[in-house]
Amino acid sequence: MRHRTAGRLAATTALTAALTALAGPAFAHVTVQPGTAQQGDYTAVSFRVPDEKDTASTTKIEVNLPTDHPVASVSTQPLPGWTATVEKAKLATPLKTDDGDEITDAVSKITWTADASAKIAPGQFQEFRISLGPLPTDTDKLVFKALQTYDDGTVVRWIEDGKEGQPEPEHPAPTLVLSKAGSAQDAKAGATTTAGATTPGSDSTARTLGVVGIVIGVLGVAFGLFALRRRGGGAPS
Structure with a gap:
């Protein structure tokens, strides 16, 4: 039981940290647009x-x-x-x-x-x-x-x-x-700027998607550990 609790606590901690990074103001800079x-x-x-x-x-x-x-x-x-x-x-x-x-x-x-x-x-x-x-x-x-x-x-x-x-x-x-x-x-630069791919805002979007990927990975590991421990019959520590 202690293994399961520790696993859930670790997953929760990692998830909280990732969500904090996602919501933080790290990308708020003075920029020129476009x-x-x-x-x-x-x-x-x-x-x-x-x-x-x-x-x-x-x-x-x-x-x-x-x-x-x-x-x-x-x-x-x-x-x-x-x-x-x-x-x-x-x-x-x-x-x-x-x-x-x-x-x-x-x-x-x-x-x-x-x-x-x-x-x-x-x-x-x-x-x-x-x-x-x-x-x-x-x-x-x-x-x-x-x-x-x-x-x-x-x-x-x-x-x-x-x-x-x-x-x-x-x-x-x-x-x-x-x-x-x-x-x-020029054409490539213009196209990517129009699509928002070369602006600071798009860089923030890419980083945000990266954090989302980390969150999904953390959840996957947590559920995997939980499933393995259930399959093992909850052996005592």
Whole structure:
């Protein structure tokens, strides 16, 4: 009887741990949506900002645009309850337009600040949309380092640049992956983005399905042990 009780207890403990992982907030990062675009294009993206605290609301989000790969044209979409402030920086190397003009400064930071009614409350998220282009052709990604401020004074710095083949950092910076214009990968990238296979949300879905698989495996082992012990006639320990 003690064997059966111990087996059930172990299975229950493993199941509880798996379900806790399934429900946890580990995937709630500040991200850019969609996660891919084509070099040289004009596009619109959204910075998705979830509130990860139980007792504090998000009041400000600062997004830094890379000045080593500047974008000539950047504009913000109005968002009720939020004020967007745009800052520009002088470029070390001016950008040349199709008309032959030179652009000597570019947007380096956008700060969205909430009024009292528009804070992102616990368990909620908000999206901050911008239009930008033409996207640079001399890099395969744009990294947007972001700072998230809560009304309790906490500042979370989403500034870590993930490296290929390494675990995801604790606070990854929102990253827009750029594909080459006219490459065979463009169609594939577009299709997978449309299907949600290359976005951070899809990665969360894959991990969730993995946890579900673990739960099913734990249940299978538990039932198997129970069946074997019943077949053995419940021999005393």
